[in-house]
Amino acid sequence: MSKYNPSKIEKKWQKEWEKNKLYFTKDKVKGRKNFYHLVMFPYPSGDLHMGHWFNYAPADVYARFKRMRGFNVMSPIGFDAFGLPAENAAIKRNLDPKDWTYGNIEAMKKQMKSIGAVFDWSREIITAEPDYYRWTQWIFLKLFEAGLAKKEKVLANWCPHCKTILANEQVQNGECERCDTVVEQRLLDQWVLKITDYAQKLLDGMEKINWPETTKVLQKNWIGCSEGAIIKFQIPNSKLLISVFTTRPDTIFGATFMVLAPEHELVKKITKDQQLGQVNNYLEKTKKKTELERLSEVKEKTGVFTGAYAFNPANGEKIPIWISDFVLPHYGTGAIMAVPAHDQRDFDFAKKFNLPIKKIDLDSEILNQLSKKGLAERKITYRLHDWIISRQRYWGTPIPVIYCQKCGILPVLEKDLPVQLPKLEDFKPSGNGQSPLAKVKEWVDIRCWRCFSSARRETDTMDTFVDSAWYFLRYADPKNKKEFASKEKLKAWLPVNMYIGGQEHATKHLLYARFITKVLADSGYLDFNEPFSILRHQGLILGPNSQKMSKSRGNVVDPDEMVKKFGSDSIRMYFCFMGPYENGGPWNPKGINGVYRFLNRVWNLVNKKPGNDKSDKAFHKAIKKIGEDIENLRFNTAVSELMKLLNEIEDKQPAKKQIEVFLKLLAPFAPHLTEELWRKVLKNKKSIHLEKWPEYDQRLIEEEMIDLVVQVNGRTREIIKARRDLKENEVRELALKSEKIKRYVSGKEIRKFIYISNKIANIVI
RNA sequence: GCCGAGGUGGCGAAAUUGGCAACCGCACGUGAUUCAAAAUCACGCGUCCGUAAGGACUUGAGGGUUCGACCCCCUCUCUCGGCACCA
Numbered sequence: 001m002s003k004y005n006p007s008k009i010e011k012k013w014q015k016e017w018e019k020n021k022l023y024f025t026k027d028k029v030k031g032r033k034n035f036y037h038l039v040m041f042p043y044p045s046g047d048l049h050m051g052h053w054f055n056y057a058p059a060d061v062y063a064r065f066k067r068m069r070g071f072n073v074m075s076p077i078g079f080d081a082f083g084l085p086a087e088n089a090a091i092k093r094n095l096d097p098k099d100w101t102y103g104n105i106e107a108m109k110k111q112m113k114s115i116g117a118v119f120d121w122s123r124e125i126i127t128a129e130p131d132y133y134r135w136t137q138w139i140f141l142k143l144f145e146a147g148l149a150k151k152e153k154v155l156a157n158w159c160p161h162c163k164t165i166l167a168n169e170q171v172q173n174g175e176c177e178r179c180d181t182v183v184e185q186r187l188l189d190q191w192v193l194k195i196t197d198y199a200q201k202l203l204d205g206m207e208k209i210n211w212p213e214t215t216k217v218l219q220k221n222w223i224g225c226s227e228g229a230i231i232k233f234q235i236p237n238s239k240l241l242i243s244v245f246t247t248r249p250d251t252i253f254g255a256t257f258m259v260l261a262p263e264h265e266l267v268k269k270i271t272k273d274q275q276l277g278q279v280n281n282y283l284e285k286t287k288k289k290t291e292l293e294r295l296s297e298v299k300e301k302t303g304v305f306t307g308a309y310a311f312n313p314a315n316g317e318k319i320p321i322w323i324s325d326f327v328l329p330h331y332g333t334g335a336i337m338a339v340p341a342h343d344q345r346d347f348d349f350a351k352k353f354n355l356p357i358k359k360i361d362l363d364s365e366i367l368n369q370l371s372k373k374g375l376a377e378r379k380i381t382y383r384l385h386d387w388i389i390s391r392q393r394y395w396g397t398p399i400p401v402i403y404c405q406k407c408g409i410l411p412v413l414e415k416d417l418p419v420q421l422p423k424l425e426d427f428k429p430s431g432n433g434q435s436p437l438a439k440v441k442e443w444v445d446i447r448c449w450r451c452f453s454s455a456r457r458e459t460d461t462m463d464t465f466v467d468s469a470w471y472f473l474r475y476a477d478p479k480n481k482k483e484f485a486s487k488e489k490l491k492a493w494l495p496v497n498m499y500i501g502g503q504e505h506a507t508k509h510l511l512y513a514r515f516i517t518k519v520l521a522d523s524g525y526l527d528f529n530e531p532f533s534i535l536r537h538q539g540l541i542l543g544p545n546s547q548k549m550s551k552s553r554g555n556v557v558d559p560d561e562m563v564k565k566f567g568s569d570s571i572r573m574y575f576c577f578m579g580p581y582e583n584g585g586p587w588n589p590k591g592i593n594g595v596y597r598f599l600n601r602v603w604n605l606v607n608k609k610p611g612n613d614k615s616d617k618a619f620h621k622a623i624k625k626i627g628e629d630i631e632n633l634r635f636n637t638a639v640s641e642l643m644k645l646l647n648e649i650e651d652k653q654p655a656k657k658q659i660e661v662f663l664k665l666l667a668p669f670a671p672h673l674t675e676e677l678w679r680k681v682l683k684n685k686k687s688i689h690l691e692k693w694p695e696y697d698q699r700l701i702e703e704e705m706i707d708l709v710v711q712v713n714g715r716t717r718e719i720i721k722a723r724r725d726l727k728e729n730e731v732r733e734l735a736l737k738s739e740k741i742k743r744y745v746s747g748k749e750i751r752k753f754i755y756i757s758n759k760i761a762n763i764v765i
Numbered sequence: 766g767c768c769g770a771g772g773u774g775g776c777g778a779a780a781u782u783g784g785c786a787a788c789c790g791c792a793c794g795u796g797a798u799u800c801a802a803a804a805u806c807a808c809g810c811g812u813c814c815g816u817a818a819g820g821a822c823u824u825g826a827g828g829g830u831u832c833g834a835c836c837c838c839c840u841c842u843c844u845c846g847g848c849a850c851c852a
Contacts, residue, residue: 173849214846217769221848228852246852259852301850326850336852344766345850383851506847577790579777588777594790597805637779640789647789709785714833716785754832760784764832 004603006567010672014113022687023118025074027476027492035071036493037063038472038532040501040509041078041125045085046104048111050541050549050587051502053559057572058538058581058635059500060117064668065630067118068693074493075118076475078125079105082133083464084162084178087395091428097395098423101128111560116568116671118689123478127397127467132474134418135484136467137400139516141411142523144401148194149389151401151409155263155329156190156388157183163429164392165190167463168385169508185289187263188433191399191460192386195515199223199382201529202514211535212582215506222507224383229367230333231376233258233310235270236318242266242310245332245381248342249367252314254360255337256350258321259303262286263329270321272307279304279323286325301326301349312337313375314366324349332381387512389463392435394427396461404448404455413449419457435459469512470520472496472531490526499532502540510535536633539584546586557587569670570596576635576669598643599673601650602666606677611653616700618648619661623696626665635669642666656682661694710735711762712744728755735761 017023028034039059042052063075081101090097105126112119125132143149157166161181165188170177195202203223206216228247235242242258260267262283271279282304303324312319326345327336340350340357350357370376390399398419400412412419422443427436437459438444448455470484476493477485495517513531521529542548543555550556562571573595579585622645629638642665649658660682667674667688678688708722708731718740722731732753735741745765752764 214769218847221768224848224851226851244852248852324850326852328851331851338852343852345852348850381851383848503846577777583777585777588791591777591791598790600805636777637789640779643789707785711785711833714784714831719785752832754784756784756833759781760833762784762832 002607004600004673006569006672007564009676010114010116010563010568013672013675014116017687017689018113018121020687021122022689023075023120024122025072025076025120027489029072032070032072034492035066035073036476036496036498037066037073037075038475038496038499039075039077040499040505041080041468041471042108042112043083043085044079044081044101044104044108045089046100046107048108048559050557050559052112053115053571054541054575054584055501055538056112056115056117057568057575058633060115060119061572061576061635061668062498062500062630062633063118064671064689065627065693067689068664068668068691069627070692073118074120074123074475076123076125076478077112077117077119077121078123078471078475079108079127080464080468080471081105081126081128082396082461082467084164084391084393084395087393087427088162088178090395096423097427098128101395114560114563114568115572123475125471125474125478127464127471128395130418130420131479131481133397133421133467135474136397136462136470137412137417137419138414138484139470139520140400140462140466141414141417142525143193143519144411146519146523148197148519150192150194151189152192152386153187154190154192154386154388155185155187158186158188159183160431162393163431165388165390167388167465169387169465169511170463185287186433190388190390191401191458191462192388193466193515195387195512196382196384198515198518199225199384200380201518202511205514205518205530209530209535210533212503212537215503215510215535215537218503218506219511222384222511225380226382227378227380228332229376230379231313231337231370233313233337235308235310235321240266240269242321242335243333244335244337245379246337248339249370249376250362250364251339251342251360252312252337252366253363254339254341254358255312255314255319256340256356256358257319257338258310259324259327259336259338259346259349260306260321261327261329261334262323262325264323264327264334266335267306267323270306270308275305275307279306282323289325301345301352303349303353305353313370313373314363320355322349322353322355330385331383387463387515389466390460391463392433392460393429394421394424394436394461396464397421397467398437399458399460399462401458402446402448402455403458404451404453406451406453407448407455410448410450410455416449421461435461437461465509465512466516468509469516472499472513473520473526484525494526495528495530496532497534499535500538503537537582539580539582541584542586544587544589549587557589562592566592566596567599567672569599569673572671573599573639573669577639579636581633581635595639598646599670601646602662602670603673603677605646605650605654606659606663606681608653610656610659612655613649613652614655614658615652616658616661617703618645619658619694620696620698620700622665623661623694624698624701627693627696630668639669642669663688664691664694667691706758708734708758709760710738710741711760712741713764714762717741717744724758728753731755731761735763 039056063073067073086101087097090100157171159166159176159181161179171183176183226247229249230243230245232241232243303322306321308321309318310321338346340346341359398421400419402410404410422440444457446455473485477489517531518529520526545555547553574592622641625641626638663674663678674688678684704724705721706724708720709716710718718738748765754762
């Protein structure tokens with residue numbers, strides 16, 4: 001008998017499956033429902049790591065299971081190819097980002113194929129391909145038409161290392177998420193997508209999607225809805241009004257001063273001459289602060305008096321107007337009424353600057369009264385920021401806009417898409433707030449399509465997250481030259497039925513994708529408004545020392561090495577078996593031994609001559625359990641059940657029929673091993689991966705004899721083999737006959753007898 | 766500070782969701798096989814007492830509800846994630 005040698009069989013079957021287009025997905029198959037199964041596409045960093053494997057391998061078990069259950073499963077894959085990391089890596093190596101990226105894609109494809117997944121490579125997309133990004137640009141134009149893409153002067157996060165503006169989502173604790181450099185605040189003209197216009201829709205849409213609750217909560221908090229009111233305060237002897245946002249209009253009688261954000265537009269208008277010096281001084285100082293500094297000063301309030309006052313509209317009281325950077329420019333109206341008796345921050349500020357603190361009674365009527373006078377209105381605000389998508393970098397989708405001397409900002413015409421990214425000798429970021437594309441005169445200078453005056457192209461590129469905010473639509477129709485995808489194919493596949501990927505995308509990709517989907521739906525291009533019906537996350541794989549895998553820590557486990565040593569099937573199964581999928585955890589170098597041994601035992605069993613044990617009770621139980629477990633992504637207990645089944649049948653010399661069922665149950669987990677045994681040992685003509693998932697018979701799962709647990713006062717004292725479905729008095733008689741039970745019960749009064757059918761009897765004395 | 770998820774053997778974990786806590790593995794121990802090792806196979810393996818039969822204890826801590834609680838309720842505690850001067 002030959003030995004199980006994964007490296008001998010895995011490559012062979014991968015080639016064979018590819019040759020016979022086993023995983024080529026048609027848009028329609030008679031008698032099969034379409035099922036769109038999606039994993040998050042990788043960034044072509046050049047190396048497929050265990051994290052990717054952990055996402056793709058168990059997800060592939062699910063896809064294979066769905067196929068066997070009769071679905072026409074599409075499981076596409078591609079590459080999120082634009083963006084900073086590739087560009088930075090290319091700069092470091094003195095390579096063109098394109099060459100670097102495409103080289104990585106080739107290398108990673110090979111690695112990905114070693115997983116043995118059902119990916120349909122014929123639908124592969126690469127976001128850096130003109131055929132792809134033309135539609136990214138087209139979507140931008142749709143947003144532009146709808147007034148949802150705008151060039152605005154915004155206070156934005158500037159990363160001095162990456163030399164570009166970043167979206168709020170890409171800044172963590174005041175640092176650039178890519179390079180951990182402290183970001184600066186800069187006021188610049190940037191392209192923003194008005195995601196805040198969709199804040200409420202994004203909140204409401206969560207009702208109907210099957211996503212992990214925790215992920216929904218993350219998004220909800222990120223969008224951060226608060227209900228309150230806008231109230232107007234008048235400045236004496238002028239027509240100027242200062243609007244404030246408050247969630248507590250009922251505290252207005254306690255408002256003893258107002259505070260404006262330093263960036264507030266009225267600051268310059270209201271400041272009195274005698275205060276001008278101090279105010280300017282303060283504004284200069286805050287401008288220089290980084291986000292991090294501003295955050296670290298939470299406890300210590302700073303501020304300056306403007307010399308101006310405003311009337312409290314509730315009682316006409318004249319209260320001073322201050323400036324402080326604890327008031328944020330982008331939240332509410334950038335101005336507050338301060339109620340030190342009811343708010344800790346206002347209190348701290350009042351204490352520091354000796355401002356009055358007034359205790360008052362709450363007034364729930366005041367909002368209505370002020371509303372009638374036109375001085376207040378109810379208002380909901382959100383913490384969510386608009387999505388700044390301008391990047392002053394080279395390796396991204398060009399923003400399809402031109403600036404005409406006469407006509408101003410104009411979109412590029414659809415027929416002129418794609419605006420191709422030109423090849424550049426020097427693509428390094430300049431750091432002067434301009435994209436390197438600005439230096440390419442022959443690319444930048446064009447004629448206006450409307451008036452033929454000279455015009456300039458927009459030279460910023462788009463945030464990579466725009467590319468990935470719609471890629472799942474393209475898979476339905478990846479080669480379409482006329483549309484981003486045809487109506488028909490969208491209808492055939494979307495929305496995505498099952499989406500599996502990391503939770504770290506909760507407030508980035510997953511939010512953006514929902515936003516873009518809703519915009520396209522509102523413009524009539526989609527007839528659904530949530531992209532991912534079911535979403536599930538895999539956990540994080542750590543190094544053997546329980547720390548995040550990284551080269552600097554020296555704890556990286558190389559998947560290629562593991563494939564060589566144990567084979568893909570073992571890694572797949574180990575990842576399924578190691579624990580709940582959403583947990584992740586450290587890679588246990590010994591742990592994989594367990595599944596490797598298991599696969600060896602399967603190999604040996606099937607290679608033995610089949611016996612004639614046809615008992616199948618254990619099989620029915622296993623078919624049910626494994627099927628239900630995979631459906632719910634409980635891969636660990638599914639594998640456990642397979643192991644139990646093997647333990648049970650291994651010594652019984654099972655018949656060929658039983659062996660076949662066993663292999664089918666194992667097939668989604670170990671596609672190579674099962675294929676080899678199915679075709680070469682059992683001599684089947686067709687692939688096991690075209691087989692149907694076995695059926696089970698519920699009646700055969702229920703044993704006729706049960707283990708009746710007998711407790712006395714809630715403690716188990718005896719287990720009796722008993723016939724199923726006994727009546728209560730029969731059980732009572734049986735229990736009291738037991739010698740052990742007699743010992744506990746004799747001479748005592750039985751106060752209660754509880755019997756739960758086919759499970760447990762409890763005698764209370 | 767606010768929001769969320771958790772805490773079960775030496776380790777990963779399981780528990781029909783209120784009904785035998787620790788399935789399935791890893792690691793470990795003993796034995797078989799071997800000249801020897803690896804591999805493989807068999808047995809053992811929550812803690813304490815006991816040669817054993819058996820008994821007592823045990824799901825972060827404390828309380829409650831219940832015939833019965835890892836599961837439900839209350840209080841506390843620790844760990845991990847997210848947000849964070851959001852008016």
